[in-house]
Amino acid sequence: MKCPFSFLGNPSSPTKQTNHHSFSTPEIKPDWVRDESKLVIDGETEINEQLRMIDFNEGDVQLLHHMRPMISRRIDWIVDSFYQSVLDVSKLEEIIKKHSTVEKLKQTLREHLLDMFSGNVDQEFILKRLRIAKVHKRVGLEPKWYLSAFQNLQNAFLQTIYQEVKDEQLLLQMVRTTTKLLNLEQQLVLEAYEKENIREKEEQYELVKNELKSKITIFSEELEDLSLATNVAVEELVSSSNEVSQAIRQSSETASNTREHAEEGRDILQILQQHIGGIHEKTSSMEESVMQLGQSSAQIQKVVSAVEEIASRIKLLSLNASIEAARAGEHGLGFAVVAREVNKLSEEAKSTVVQIAGLVTHSAEISGRVVRSIEEVRGLAEQGELQSKESGNMFIHILNSMKNSAEDIVLLEGQIRELITTIEGIGSSTAIVAESAERLNRVSVNL
Missing domain, CATH: 1.10.287.950 (Methyl-accepting chemotaxis protein)
Incomplete structure (x- = not known):
């Protein structure tokens, strides 16, 4: 999966569009009743606890699905604004040119954003975020740029919602659901960042440990050999010194006789x-x-x-x-x-x-x-x-x-x-x- 740079950028305010729609689609009505039941993902105990803490439930999943047509209508503006701000940062522009092209990444970002509002929050949803985090890590995208872009992307979503939805209660629900979704994205990606850092540190530690172990082994063997050689030399030197001392005593006796x-x-x-x-x-x-x-x-x-x-x-x-x-x-x-x-x-x-x-x-x-x-x-x-x-x-x-x-x-x-x-x-x-x-x-x- 190519890196979509899905959480980079600082979208500017959307320009006036000829097709401006207020949120009055037949899929969602102001009197729509949310399903507040608990969202559970099989085999993901810890993530389920995270979902519970941010109160991300089935009603939020349903609302995301119903918001998808609205996001789809504004997706080009969101993506263009996103990459316009990304390219203003020379370091991020260098990363894009080194690993891909802007057009390819725009298409990938469109798919990624629409997938966020598909209403499918399952294991595949989680794996995609983990893969995104690994790609970001591999290309050298630092977490600070991810978090900065994440905030700007959230602003773009919220601005779209405010422009599209007129019902205050429904507007509030969409804002809450969107912020929960982005918060979940942040948790998953940052955790993946952390795990990848830990893995790299462990690999680096193992590499350093093995290298250190090898050097210590070589050094200790050389030191042991040197110590043995030095010990032999010291014994020979002691023997020679004793002989010299004996010769000096004889010389002293000879000098006395002389x-x-x-x-x-x-x-x-x-x-x-x-x-x-x-x-x-x-x-x-x-x-x-x-x-x-x-x-x-x-x-x-x-x-x-x-x-x-x-x-x-x-x-x-x-x-x-x-x-x-x-x-x-x-x-x-x-x-x-x-x-x-x-x-x-x-x-x-x-x-x-x-x-x-x-x-x-x-x-x-x-x-x-x-x-x-x-x-x-x-x-x-x-x-x-x-x-x-x-x-x-x-x-x-x-x-x-x-x-x-x-x-x-x-x-x-x-x-x-x-x-x-x-x-x-x-x-x-x-x-x-x-x-x-x-x-x-x-x-x-x-x-």
């Missing part, structure tokens, strides 16, 4: 510095002794030179004595013997002096080499003393660094212990998260 060895090395260096200082002092003393020895050798050399000169003079004197003994002849024989002995002694003295001079020269050379060696030893001793001091300072620096490192290692070990405690806490929290994920998964299954 520190002790470094202190021993520092003590040995101090002793070595003392020994090197003693060597330096002894070397200086030896250098002084060698210098004194050189001075003594120089003095011996002077003595040797003096002895050589004396030996030369003695030899010359011996030669002169031999000459004089030769001149003396026999009287000088004894003196000649003495001269020869003196000459011999002079030669021996000279030879001895030459040997002494050689020994003194050799001793001077050795003393020179000793002096040079002592100077080299002193230089090495000074360099060794300097290096020993530098090594001592280096050992002191090493000891201070090792002391600081040992303190840092102790501090780091405490921090590692705190980290292990924290990691174990994370592991416990991860296990709780895994349990929560499992519970979340069970809840999603029961959604």
